[in-house]
Amino acid sequence: xxxxxxxxxxxxxxxxxxxxxxxxxxxxxxxxxxxxxxxxxxxxxxxxxxxxxxxxxxxxxxxxxxxxxxxxxxxxxxxxxxxxxxxxxxxxxxxxxxxxxxxxxxxxxxxxxxxxxxxxxxxxxxxxxxxxxxxxxxxxxxxxxxxxxxxxxxxxxxxxxxxxxxxxxxxxxxxxxxxxxxxxxxxxxxxxxxxxxxxxxxxxxxxxxxxxxxxxxxxxxxxxxxxxxxxxxxxxxxxxxxxxxxxxxxxxxxxxxxxxxxxxxxxxxxxxxxxxxxxxxxxxxxxxxxxxxxxxxxxxxxxxxxxxxxxxxxxxxxxxxxxxx
Amino acid sequence: xxxxxxxxxxxxxxxxxxxxxxxxxxxxxxxxxxxxxxxxxxxxxxxxxxxxxxxxxxxxxxxxxxxxxxxxxxxxxxxxxxxxxxxxxxxxxxxxxxxxxxxxxxxxxxxxxxxxxxxxxxxxxxxxxxxxxxxxxxxxxxxxxxxxxxxxxxxxxxxxxxxxxxxxxxxxxxxxxxxxxxxxxxxxxxxxxxxxxxxxxxxxxxxxxxxxxxxxxxxxxxxxxxxxxxxxxxxxxxxxxxx
Numbered sequence: 001x002x003x004x005x006x007x008x009x010x011x012x013x014x015x016x017x018x019x020x021x022x023x024x025x026x027x028x029x030x031x032x033x034x035x036x037x038x039x040x041x042x043x044x045x046x047x048x049x050x051x052x053x054x055x056x057x058x059x060x061x062x063x064x065x066x067x068x069x070x071x072x073x074x075x076x077x078x079x080x081x082x083x084x085x086x087x088x089x090x091x092x093x094x095x096x097x098x099x100x101x102x103x104x105x106x107x108x109x110x111x112x113x114x115x116x117x118x119x120x121x122x123x124x125x126x127x128x129x130x131x132x133x134x135x136x137x138x139x140x141x142x143x144x145x146x147x148x149x150x151x152x153x154x155x156x157x158x159x160x161x162x163x164x165x166x167x168x169x170x171x172x173x174x175x176x177x178x179x180x181x182x183x184x185x186x187x188x189x190x191x192x193x194x195x196x197x198x199x200x201x202x203x204x205x206x207x208x209x210x211x212x213x214x215x216x217x218x219x220x221x222x223x224x225x226x227x228x229x230x231x232x233x234x235x236x237x238x239x240x241x242x243x244x245x246x247x248x249x250x251x252x253x254x255x256x257x258x259x260x261x262x263x264x265x266x267x268x269x270x271x272x273x274x275x276x277x278x279x280x281x282x283x284x285x286x287x288x289x290x291x292x293x294x295x296x297x298x299x300x301x302x303x304x305x306x307x308x309x310x311x312x313x314x315x316x317x318x319x320x321x322x323x324x325x
Numbered sequence: 326x327x328x329x330x331x332x333x334x335x336x337x338x339x340x341x342x343x344x345x346x347x348x349x350x351x352x353x354x355x356x357x358x359x360x361x362x363x364x365x366x367x368x369x370x371x372x373x374x375x376x377x378x379x380x381x382x383x384x385x386x387x388x389x390x391x392x393x394x395x396x397x398x399x400x401x402x403x404x405x406x407x408x409x410x411x412x413x414x415x416x417x418x419x420x421x422x423x424x425x426x427x428x429x430x431x432x433x434x435x436x437x438x439x440x441x442x443x444x445x446x447x448x449x450x451x452x453x454x455x456x457x458x459x460x461x462x463x464x465x466x467x468x469x470x471x472x473x474x475x476x477x478x479x480x481x482x483x484x485x486x487x488x489x490x491x492x493x494x495x496x497x498x499x500x501x502x503x504x505x506x507x508x509x510x511x512x513x514x515x516x517x518x519x520x521x522x523x524x525x526x527x528x529x530x531x532x533x534x535x536x537x538x539x540x541x542x543x544x545x546x547x548x549x550x551x552x553x554x555x556x557x558x559x560x561x562x563x564x565x566x567x568x
Contacts (some may be wrong), residue, residue, distance in 0.1 A: 068433020068453025318444025
């Protein structure tokens with residue numbers, strides 16, 4: 001497939017936003033049961049929530065560049081019964097609304113305690129909004145990934161690993177960002193976020209490696225024989241039916257050399273996984289916000305490459321009909 | 326239920342592209358608006374088409390055969406492009422099974438092109454909406470046309486009658502009979518899309534002549550004795566007679 005930059009930015013940016021929100025919610029949940037120190041509502045959860053929201057807004061803006069007719073985008077909520085894209089279109093603004101409410105509640109300290117147990121554990125209203133947000137976050141990860149995983153003849157995508165990778169990679173980048181944010185605003189949470197960021201990145205490395213291994217050994221179900229229905233082992237296309245190319249030759253190929261694709265693959269395997277883990281480890285020990293922010297930026301750049309490769313690797317069966325490009 | 330479709334006979338298609346040009350001509354002049362061309366007279370001409378004829382070489386020289394292969398939307402019975410459309414612009418008509426795009430609802434997100442294994446859909450790069458074969462839906466029901474002309478433009482244009490049009494659900498229609506009797510098949514059956522358009526394979530027309538057909542088997546001379554034939558160099562009647 002042709003990697004469209006609008007979709008690459010959409011999926012990576014909302015991944016960071018979702019991951020960061022999950023990190024904030026995790027922090028608040030831990031502090032609610034007194035596993036970690038309670039943080040400043042305005043400076044940490046309020047500002048952090050707005051940062052997460054900015055990433056989601058950025059992703060939403062990027063998505064509009066993918067549409068031919070963005071002025072009609074509102075129509076795309078119609079077919080949620082059948083289309084994962086439509087479901088994503090509904091869940092993304094829902095999540096943005098929930099994160100907005102969550103951030104506002106924290107920023108202006110409009111929170112109320114709904115229930116206090118005998119041990120002094122409090123249930124705050126923001127935690128309920130946060131729970132709804134966390135559910136929406138997971139729903140959005142599933143919707144985004146299922147857009148790709150639901151197309152059964154794109155064999156590289158049609159796997160549960162696609163969903164797992166989107167979930168883990170987005171969460172990993174969000175937790176990495178949360179680590180550097182915590183170092184600046186809530187040092188008590190540094191090791192919590194830092195350790196989770198390292199663990200999630202390491203697990204994501206395993207699942208992404210598993211999908212790379214799976215895709216390297218894929219046997220194409222469709223062949224040129226089944227595509228044109230002629231039983232002969234040697235079939236060669238002589239003409240595609242057009243001279244100067246068409247959408248079929250532009251939208252379904254990456255138009256890059258095999259060497260370039262290989263560089264991107266190894267590039268993202270280094271940038272997304274070992275480098276940020278190393279920088280996180282150094283950053284946690286030296287308590288350096290700039291090193292931790294560097295870990296996030298490197299991981300994000302790596303994720304852009306990862307997403308490019310994700311699209312480039314998928315081989316659409318329609319390419320069987322367009323082999324002379 | 327009716328399912329209109331095309332049956333394309335690869336045995337008689339000569340690859341003249343008349344179906345391509347007639348399709349473009351009809352649909353670019355239709356009420357749904359033009360089909361964009363970019364650089365039509367320039368170096369890399371490109372544009373929106375509903376139908377294309379591709380050419381394949383089967384086998385290895387000298388045992389090769391050229392197959393011309395017209396491909397347009399196959400109007401799948403279980404069309405994978407329809408459920409993925411987020412706006413409902415892509416739909417399959419109940420009454421005749423034609424898969425259509427509502428140009429006023431399409432947002433140009435291209436998800437349906439990903440979901441079509443045949444590459445049958447093309448985005449109009451200027452109007453930014455998805456387009457595809459309509460089976461000339463604006464023509465086949467037009468009662469101002471003589472009944473014989475209420476067929477898709479490509480079918481009417483084909484000089485070798487390689488394209489047939491009809492209801493593949495009606496067992497007695499011309500297309501169903503051809504599919505049944507001439508070995509009609511579907512493209513990429515492995516994805517369960519159940520395409521309505523069918524292709525008729527190459528059929529070799531061979532004469533089977535047996536030896537006993539070259540020799541008259543019931544020649545009575547086989548039972549009676551054949552008369553002695555004269556030596557080849559013996560004089561004939563012409564040689565010995567002055568007439």
